[in-house]
Amino acid sequence: MRVLFVAGHTAGACYPLVPLAQAVRLGGHEVFVAGHEDVLPVVAAAGLPGVAISSRTLSDFLVDRRGRTVELPEPGHEHDLAVGRVFGRFAADGLDGLLALVRDWRPDRVVGVATAYAAPLAAHDGGMPYVRFATDLAEPVVHMLAAVAELGPELEKLGLYELPAPWRSVSVAPPSLRAPDAAPALPLRHIPYETQSALPPWVHPGQDRPRVLVHDHGETRPDLLEGLRELEAEIVVTGQEEGPVPPGVRAGRVPLGVAVRPGDVVVHRGRPDVVLTCLARAAAQVLLPGDPGLDEHAGRLARLGAARQVGDSAVPGAPVETEEVVAACREVLADPAYGQAAHRLRAEIHEMPLPADLVPLLTEEVVA
Structure with missing residues (x-):
């Protein structure tokens, strides 16, 4: 056929x-x-x-x-x-x-x-x-x-x-x-899919601490990455070559579905393929204001307990204060309820x- x-x-x-x-x-x-x-x-x-x-x-x-x-x-x-x-x-x-x-x-x-x-x-x-x-x-x-x-x-x-x-x-x-x-x-x-590339060696070691992944090219500003370094987590920027990032921050053109693991937190703007990839990997999410049309499912995901929304969702692509994003990531990492909700949704996907x-x-x- x-x-x-x-x-x-x-x-x-x-x-x-x-x-x-x-x-x-x-x-x-x-x-x-x-x-x-x-x-x-x-x-x-x-x-x-x-x-x-x-x-x-x-x-x-x-x-x-x-x-x-x-x-x-x-x-x-x-x-x-x-x-x-x-x-x-x-x-x-x-x-x-x-x-x-x-x-x-x-x-x-x-x-x-x-x-x-x-x-x-x-x-x-x-x-x-x-x-x-x-x-x-x-x-x-x-x-x-x-x-x-x-x-x-x-x-x-x-x-x-x-x-x-x-x-x-x-x-x-x-x-x-x-x-x-x-x-x-x-x-x-x-099934998470993105165009693949050769992986840097830091991607595959065992998980000794969670990762906070920033998956939004517009949010790789130095002040945000510096703020995230305060967390007890490995900070990773996906979709970007090694470049101008603070010391200790990982960056690479690495597919999100490869870099993210259960228990991690992903910061992004709610694009559907990214949301689904995070859920398939049982990762909690911190959702920044996205384009119009993303708010509805972002709100449902937050109500299901697998995500935390920050910023003004009524303003597409609105900048969010570094302190607010860092505080949201700290909350999601510390509260096991977010990870549990992400695992429940992954279980749905696996059925x-x-x-x-x-x-x-x-x-x-x-x-x-």
């Missing part, structure tokens, strides 16, 4: 999809992964064949179809609508390439991440089942509604007035973290089917 996967708009949006695509391929099926050029290095590094459907990037679509620059409103409903329209223009840009690929290659299934709004259109045009792949984190319905409005001309050409419904839906969010109104979906265990277990359900014969 031929299965076409449609990647997300950033590398982080692609990572959760990779293990399923690899499992389908290892199950003996032919796999292509379609996406915009800038995410194809992630696809290639995963050992998957990638097909470019556009050379443009997400930031190019901060310009509307009339060529006018779009200023994103302040956080709120209007902001969500504007972001959804950006995703809609992004999907429209790649649609012709995706339609051509479907017509030429004739896949038997199309599997697209939730924000790849061109995927269900291409599956409909090709007459094959569409599978929606979701993290169910930071994927608000308003984004989809605004994207559909933006895709009006493309829908009309295909004889549609809404996105076609999926044949199957898949979710990698643990049940406790899914929104109460989330649509039914096949559960899938999240979910592995990617290989889902392959038969995604490739079974479709009953008309």
Whole structure:
């Protein structure tokens, strides 16, 4: 069977999809992964064949179809609508390439991440089942509604007035973290995936003390790292080459899923793939204010006891005082309840089917 996967708009949006695509391929099926050029290095590094459907990037679509620059409103409903329209223009840009690929290659299934709004259109045009792949984190319905409005001309050409419904839906969010109104979906265990690199020797020694990992390139400011050195923990900055960090702080282009261990604490801004990787490793989290759309699942994670939120979540990317972050990390390290909650969520994840277990359900014969 031929299965076409449609990647997300950033590398982080692609990572959760990779293990399923690899499992389908290892199950003996032919796999292509379609996406915009800038995410194809992630696809290639995963050992998957990638097909470019556009050379443009997400930031190019901060310009509307009339060529006018779009200023994103302040956080709120209007902001969500504007972001959804950006995703809609992004999907429209790649649609012709995706339609051509479907017509030429004739896949038997199309599997697209939730924000790849061109995927269900291409599956409909090709007459094959569409599978929606979701993290169910930071994927608000308003984004989809605004994207559909933006895709009006493309829908009309295909004889549609809404996105076609999926044949199957898949979710990698643990049940406790899914929104109460989330649509039914096949559960899938999240397997942490990032592009790998040679590991520095400090990554693998035994755990004599916990790590506090800073996984946000904008938060590697020296004052924060100096403050974190006060803690009884090893301080690690992931995703950055050895460079300007205080003495004793580890830094390297090391995948978070490799560097983090049970009992560690990760400081970040709530990106879904990072949240899921922390949970899969039973690490507690300190959540800084992130982009709009991240607050809902960040709040649920905090209420479940596996994370501590700091700063003003109403202001996207707002700076947070060093003292507040350090105090939050100290609290999370000292209170075993955070680690216990993280272990409970990891247990939920481990009860979910592995990617290989889902392959038969995604490739079974479709009953008309």
